Amino acid sequence: MNEYFFTLSASDSPEKKYPLNTAYSLLNNLTFNHITSKGKCGGKAVCGCCRIQITSGQDKCNPPLAEEKVYFTQIELDQGWRLACQTYCLRNIAFNLPD
Numbered sequence: 241m242n243e244y245f246f247t248l249s250a251s252d253s254p255e256k257k258y259p260l261n262t263a264y265s266l267l268n269n270l271t272f273n274h275i276t277s278k279g280k281c282g283g284k285a286v287c288g289c290c291r292i293q294i295t296s297g298q299d300k301c302n303p304p305l306a307e308e309k310v311y312f313t314q315i316e317l318d319q320g321w322r323l324a325c326q327t328y329c330l331r332n333i334a335f336n337l338p339d
């Protein structure tokens with residue numbers, strides 16, 4: 241079985257690597273690793289509070305869903321902004337977790 245990782249950058253801590261379970265959304269992976277709790281809407285793309293910016297591996301993720309396009313402009317989507325609750329990645333990925 242392949243092991244994949246996500247690398248997380250946050251403004252208040254150094255970059256760190258965590259195991260990635262590709263069967264689950266990035267929000268669930270953040271929860272599994274005790275980094276953040278479920279979003280306010282429980283991962284239903286309603287609250288917009290689980291924004292992340294992918295810096296590497298965006299091409300290995302599912303494309304942005306219509307629900308995400310409510311929260312981001314096309315430029316932001318092109319810059320890697322996504323809702324973590326709607327994003328699944330099949331390989332290693334790196335992303336920023338804004339404050």
Ligand code: FES
Pocket residue numbers: 267278279280281282283284285286287288289290323324325326
């Ligand atoms: S958790 Fe609410 S939009 Fe992602």
